Amino acid sequence: MGCTVIRHAIVFTIDDSNTIYPDGTVVLQDDRIVAVGSGETIPIPANATQVIDCQRRMAVIPGLIDTHSHSSLLRGVTENKQLLDWLPRYQLEHRALNEEDAYYAALLSYLEALKSGTTCVMDMYRYMHRCADAAGILGIRVNLVPYVADMPGKDFFETSETNRRLIETHHQTQNGRIQVWLGLEHLFYCSREAFAKAKAYADDYGVRIHTHSSEQKEEVEAVVQHFGQRPIALFQEYGILGEKTAIAHCVWLDQDEIQILADTGTAVSHCPTSNAKLAGGIAPILEFKQAGITVGLGTDGNISNNNLDMFEAMKFASLLQKVHRYDATALPAPDALRMATIEGAKLLGLDHEIGSIAPGKKADLLLVDLWQPNLMPLIWDDNDTNILWNLVYAARGSNVHTVFVNGEMVLQAGRSTRVNEAEVLEAIQAQTTNHLQRRAPFVLGNRGQEMGEVVSC
Numbered sequence: 001m002g003c004t005v006i007r008h009a010i011v012f013t014i015d016d017s018n019t020i021y022p023d024g025t026v027v028l029q030d031d032r033i034v035a036v037g038s039g040e041t042i043p044i045p046a047n048a049t050q051v052i053d054c055q056r057r058m059a060v061i062p063g064l065i066d067t068h069s070h071s072s073l074l075r076g077v078t079e080n081k082q083l084l085d086w087l088p089r090y091q092l093e094h095r096a097l098n099e100e101d102a103y104y105a106a107l108l109s110y111l112e113a114l115k116s117g118t119t120c121v122m123d124m125y126r127y128m129h130r131c132a133d134a135a136g137i138l139g140i141r142v143n144l145v146p147y148v149a150d151m152p153g154k155d156f157f158e159t160s161e162t163n164r165r166l167i168e169t170h171h172q173t174q175n176g177r178i179q180v181w182l183g184l185e186h187l188f189y190c191s192r193e194a195f196a197k198a199k200a201y202a203d204d205y206g207v208r209i210h211t212h213s214s215e216q217k218e219e220v221e222a223v224v225q226h227f228g229q230r231p232i233a234l235f236q237e238y239g240i241l242g243e244k245t246a247i248a249h250c251v252w253l254d255q256d257e258i259q260i261l262a263d264t265g266t267a268v269s270h271c272p273t274s275n276a277k278l279a280g281g282i283a284p285i286l287e288f289k290q291a292g293i294t295v296g297l298g299t300d301g302n303i304s305n306n307n308l309d310m311f312e313a314m315k316f317a318s319l320l321q322k323v324h325r326y327d328a329t330a331l332p333a334p335d336a337l338r339m340a341t342i343e344g345a346k347l348l349g350l351d352h353e354i355g356s357i358a359p360g361k362k363a364d365l366l367l368v369d370l371w372q373p374n375l376m377p378l379i380w381d382d383n384d385t386n387i388l389w390n391l392v393y394a395a396r397g398s399n400v401h402t403v404f405v406n407g408e409m410v411l412q413a414g415r416s417t418r419v420n421e422a423e424v425l426e427a428i429q430a431q432t433t434n435h436l437q438r439r440a441p442f443v444l445g446n447r448g449q450e451m452g453e454v455v456s457c
Contacts, residue, residue, distance in 0.1 A: 001407045002049035004028040007039055009054035009367070010378075010387060012061045014341045014356040018334055020388070022380065026060055028363040031175070031407035036357050057371040057378075058401065059387060061337075062356050063119025063141075063364035064310040065344030068210075068248040068269035068298025071109040071125045073101060073432045075302040083216045083278040090303060094126065094147070095156050096439035102127035104431040106134035107424060109302060111416060114140055116309045116397025119364040119405045120344070120354060122246075122269070122298070124183055124210065126158055132170050132178050139410035139418055141364065143348055144170065145183035145210045150194045157185060160197040167205050177406060179348070184211040184240070187223055187231060195238035208244040208349060210269075211235075214257075215249040216280045232257035241266045246347050248298060250288075251281040258284070262291040267347040270339070272316040274300030282324045285317065285331060296344035297336075309397040314340050318392060333392035363407035368399050375399060 004027070011024030013036060025042040027035040035042050044051060054060070078089040102125060113121055120141040125131055128144040135142045146166060149157035163182055171180040182198040184190045190211075202209050213231040214220050223231050232253060235241050243265035250261075250268045261268065270283050288295050297317055299308045314336040321331040345355025353362045370378060370387065374394050379386045403411035410417055 001028075001030050003045055003047050004050040004052065004404075004407070004409075005044050005048045006052045006054060006060055006367070007044070008056050009052075009058050009060045010056060010370070010385075011036060011357060012059060012337070012388065012391070013358065014062050014338060015358060018338075020383065020385065022383070022385070023056060024060070026357060026365070028404065028407050031363055033357060033359055033361050033363050033365075035359055052367070052402070054367065057369070059368040059370055059391065060357065060365055061117075061368065061391065062341040063354065063366055063403065063405065064117045064340050065120045065296065065348065065355065066113060066118050066299050066308065066310055066313075067122045067246065067296035067344045067347050068271055068300055069109065069113075069121050069123050069308065070301030070303060071102070071105040071123055071131060072301055072303035073105045073108065073428070073435055075306050078303070081278070083280050084218055086278055086304070091156075092439055092442045093303070093435075095442045096435060097126055097156070098438075099127045099130050100431060101435050103130035103134055104428050106131035107137070108428045109308060110134055110138050110140045110142070111419070111421070111424065112302070112308045114138060114403055114405075114411050114416065115400065115414065116307075116311065117366045117368070117400040117403060118308065118310050119366065119403060120348070120350070122181075122210065122348065128158075128166055128180075129170060132173070135178060136174050137419060138416065139177075139405050139408055141177045141354070141405055143179045143181055145181040147185050148183050148194060148198070149185040149189035150191050151189050154185075154189050157189070158183070160194055160201070163198075164201050164205075167201070167207055171205070171207060175406060179207070179350075181207055182209045184209065186212055187227065187234060192238065195235075195240055199239045202240075202244060208246065209240050210246050210248070211240070212248045213250060214252045215275065216278075217252050220252045230254065230257055232260050236260055236264065244349065246296070248300070249275065249280070249283065251275055251283045253284065255287075258287055258291050258293070261288070261293050267294040267296065269296050269298045269347065270317060271298040271300040271305075271313075272320050273313055274298075274304045276316060276320065277306070278304060282320045285321055286325075289335075294343055294346045295339055296347035297340045307397075310340050311391070311395045311397055311399075314392045333389045336392050337388070363404050365404050366400055366411075367402040368395060369401040370399075372399055
């Protein structure tokens, strides 16, 4: 990959001080960042193989990190439904899913993610060895989390053993871009034994645990009625909470549960757009942060969110907190940007490698084209600028120009450097048509919903 120099860029480092370089330079050597700072202090190395002159019209920010997503071939097919009505329809996809579906679903989802500036995804799906294949083709960084369920009637999900085998075959592969986690679908889908196996395998292999909880009020009420405890207390009893565990959603937590997460060091993946669209509610993010809980952002996937744009997720995260509290100062743009970068990296246990622009870290970063109508004008007041706020409230994925992952330029001028996008989309469309034909009998056979369907996704 050699040495790449990005110069005359507006660099948002997302370091501890949120340092911004109005006329900055970033030097990449192979897969690492080797220098970052003001342009006048960093000379162009003699061995530079590529120099990108941003002409102070591009922002450089760390790669965005989606801490909770579900690959899918489908979007816009299950609409105007609240979570508990939406879930049975969603699961029809999994009843018909095969390995080729999973591959093309991941190819679609990861390509969309990269084109909107996401360099690292936590993907909870199935047949994830094929998802790893898709990641390898596109060059994205992924954390693979198999959907594991072992309760009766849920045999169309993954098993603890397929999860274990995926760890043995794929963890830390593709030059470290692939991480494998233990995935638990939900309390209603996983037995106590499944939780115990996840904990044992996490300890044995040194990997992390991911699951869902408390996405909708009625879901929490069903858990209390069935198990006699609230979800987070049950997770604590099952022994899965800790610094290597992340829980998605956590919309309906009480103060005791928030304290349990804080005491155990358990992280939360916040999915504001999906929570709003499925009418789940607004998570108490400020209370989480005040308690010292690490909070990353997630999209929840194209099937429930309809897009994988982390710029939109940042905006939703901020605005929901403001309107919920009638407080325009709640969760300001700098905090939302940190949640989408360094805080997401902390949740994944990768903050020593990604999430900020600093010497020694992996070269995962993106160039945002600021010279576009929705991001103009560019205004400076000493070291303060409207650009930071516009990255959160005005930018969208289509403003992303260039993306580097592991030092490789995987997106240039908004197009993948690794695949022919037109050919990929043709193949995805064909696979989706085939999948929908195989899914049709399950749709016809779908008759309502049982209590076992009360589960977060």
